[in-house]
Amino acid sequence: MANIVITGSSRGIGFQMAQLFANEGHNVLALSRNNTPIAALNHPNISSFSFDLANESDYVQLDEFIKNNWKQVDILINNAGKLLNKPFLETSMQAFEEVYKVNVFGVANITKRIIPLMPKTGHVVTISSMGGVQGSMKFAGLSAYSSSKGAVITMTELWAEEFKESGPSFNVLALGAVQTEMLEEAFPDYKAPTTALEMATYIKDFALTGHKLYNGKLLQVSNSTP
Template sequence: MKNIVVTGASRGIGFELIQLYAKRNYNVLAISRNINPIQKLNIKNITALSIDISEEKEIQKVLNFVKTNWKKVDILINNAGKLVNKPFYKTSTEEFMDVYKVNVFAVAEITRVLIPFFTKGSHIVTISSMGGIQGSVKFPGLSAYSSSKGAVITLSELLAEEYKNSGVSFNVLAIGAVQTEMLSEAFPDYKAPLSAIEMAQYILNFSLTGNQFYNGKVLQVSSTTP
């Protein structure tokens, strides 16, 4: 029985992913601000936790749950994301901070509080973006989002090195465009080549087996160029 933590679990890739894990009879902690869609699933091995991960003190709830109920975490999927699509000169420091709080600082803090519960074979998978890959084609308006996705790539590389003797693996999936609610909100007219369930299936398989082959790596998961 594996214990899985997934952030950003109420819609898009995260919502599909928690259901795929549940079908394998794993224990799933599904984290989101809005947990209504998760609760409506009524799946016994999914626990929904309402958390605003942009608030550091709220992340203590994750620690408390794991300490009380699980004692160990096999897989952490840092999936939650925030996107602002706005010209750079109109993007305020506050908006940059809001994006970084979710996409970078929360990833760091959730990972940090769960470090004592990772054991040999645990796999931490952070969902980044092709926009965070150095040398990739960049889209105007995503200065905060894409730079934050670059930051978590470096963070994961560093953690893989720091914990390389523990048997815990840290990897990043830099995904291309996926048809999710977040994408539709930012780019209403854009149609992505992949659905949320298709990407969720890939992430599921990678989270279960990828740490046998990779640690401290970023894999580019995109069916288009750019």
């Protein structure tokens, strides 16, 4: 059974994914700023604590947990994300930076911490968005969010090259619209064709097996535009 770290696990895709892995017998460390929902499950295979990707001091607890409980991480899923839907001219640079602190710098920071603890067969899966894919349909108001999701696509390609001899493998999934709380908050009137559970099931399966066929690849996971 694998040791799996999932960020952004308080709701939506991450919340569903943590349960799917745990129900299959895997050990899950579910991280989110609000860990109350996941902790309330009392699942024997899920550990959790409050964790903010943008807070450097929170990484100390992450390091201690892995050192004391696991020693090794087999899969890291960078699922946490911050979405801002606001006209560019009305977006302060502080707000822009806050999106990047989670979606880019936070992803880089936790990945840097976890890589030395992963075997060659390990797999880092980062969740991006169709909005971050060059040439895809873009939407006004998402300058900070979509550009940050483009950044993690490039980082994934670079990591795969840098660690191609030692591992682990790195892949990025650009998701289309999924009916989650985050989507509802940003676009109240939009109804996505894919549920959080459906997408969580796909990501779970890909995280467990995708590294056997892919490394440094962007996969577009969307049956709609976006």
